[in-house]
Amino acid sequence: MSRAEGQQERSASLAHRVPDLAALELLLAVARLGSLGAAAREVGITQPAASSRLRSMERQLGVALVDRSPRGSRLTDAGALVTDWARRVVEAAAAFDAGARALRDRRDSRLRVAASMTIAEYLLPGWLLALHAERPDTAVSLLAGNSAKVAELLLAGDADLGFVEGLDVPTGLDSTVIAHDRLIVVTAPGHPWARRRRPLTAAELASTPLILRERGSGTRQVLDAALGGLARPLIELSSTTAVKASAVSGAGPSVLSELAVGEELSLRRLVSIPVEGVPLRRALRAVWPTGHRPTGPARELLSLTRG
Numbered sequence: 001m002s003r004a005e006g007q008q009e010r011s012a013s014l015a016h017r018v019p020d021l022a023a024l025e026l027l028l029a030v031a032r033l034g035s036l037g038a039a040a041r042e043v044g045i046t047q048p049a050a051s052s053r054l055r056s057m058e059r060q061l062g063v064a065l066v067d068r069s070p071r072g073s074r075l076t077d078a079g080a081l082v083t084d085w086a087r088r089v090v091e092a093a094a095a096f097d098a099g100a101r102a103l104r105d106r107r108d109s110r111l112r113v114a115a116s117m118t119i120a121e122y123l124l125p126g127w128l129l130a131l132h133a134e135r136p137d138t139a140v141s142l143l144a145g146n147s148a149k150v151a152e153l154l155l156a157g158d159a160d161l162g163f164v165e166g167l168d169v170p171t172g173l174d175s176t177v178i179a180h181d182r183l184i185v186v187t188a189p190g191h192p193w194a195r196r197r198r199p200l201t202a203a204e205l206a207s208t209p210l211i212l213r214e215r216g217s218g219t220r221q222v223l224d225a226a227l228g229g230l231a232r233p234l235i236e237l238s239s240t241t242a243v244k245a246s247a248v249s250g251a252g253p254s255v256l257s258e259l260a261v262g263e264e265l266s267l268r269r270l271v272s273i274p275v276e277g278v279p280l281r282r283a284l285r286a287v288w289p290t291g292h293r294p295t296g297p298a299r300e301l302l303s304l305t306r307g
Helices: 003-011 021-033 036-043 047-061 077-108 117-122 124-134 147-155 202-207 218-226 240-248 262-266 296-306
Strands: 066-069 072-075 110-116 139-145 161-164 173-187 209-213 232-237 254-257 271-273 281-289
Touching (some): 021 047, 036 047, 036 072, 072 077, 110 147, 117 124, 117 139, 117 161, 117 218, 124 139, 124 296, 147 161, 161 173, 161 296, 173 218, 173 296, 209 254, 218 254, 232 240, 240 254, 281 296
Parallel strands (some): 110 161, 209 232
Antiparallel strands (some): 066 072, 161 281, 173 254, 173 271, 173 281
C-alpha cells in the first residue's frame, strides 16, 4: 500500500472502515455455533445472505476471518482476534441501546399538555381517555389557559404539545389543523334578541356590549377579527365556563364556541341568535416549537386528535 493510500484510508470515517453491528453479530454467532448455517438462522437471515455478509466483512478488513468446510466453519487466527474485538463493540452497543431505552422510558413516562380553554374543557378529556387506554403508564398533566399562554408554555419548554383556537399560529410554533369550530351568539331565553325574526347584522353585534373572553384568547381573537376590532365588552372573563354561566344568568349576550353550549341550547337555557355577515368559523390547531416535531406520547396524542 502506498503512503497516499494509507493516508486516504486513515482519513476515511469509521463508518467506512469498521464493519456494522449486523456483520459483527453474525461473526460472533459463527464463533459460538461453529456453523455458518446455524449462525444465519440465529440472526434471522438466509445462509447465502450470511455468506455474502461475511465475505463483505473480510474484504472490508482485508483479512480472512473464517475457514469454511463441509464439517463447519472455523475461525482463522485473525478471525479469533477480530471476534474478541467484535464482542467488545457489541457489548458497548448493547449498553448504548439500554441507555437510549431508559431515556425513551423517562420521556414516555409523562406528557405535559397545554390547551386553550374550549379545547381543554370539551375535546381533550376524550382524547386523553383514549391515550390512557393506549399508554396507561404515562402520567399526563394538563395546563389550561388562553392561546397566548399556551404559546408561552411551549416556548419556555414547560409543555410538550399545545392546542390553540385563534386565527394565527403564534410566532415560534409549528402547527397542524386538527378540527374546525364555529362561534355563535347566544343569550338567555328572556333577552329581546331571543324573539328576533331576522338575523343580527355585524353593526348590531359590534354596537352591543357583550360578555366576552379576555384578550389573548382564541375566541376573542376570532370575534375581534370578524368585527374589525369593534367588539364591546360588557364583562371580560378568563374562562368559557364563566362566560357561559353569565350568559345563562341573563347578564347579557355572549359569543361562544358551538362546542361549549350544546347542552345549554338543548335545554333552552341559552338561545342561539342568527348573525349575517360575520365570519365566525375557526380552525383548531395542535402546536409545538418550530423544528421539534412531537415524539412519544405527544405524537400519539396528536394522532388521536385526528381520529
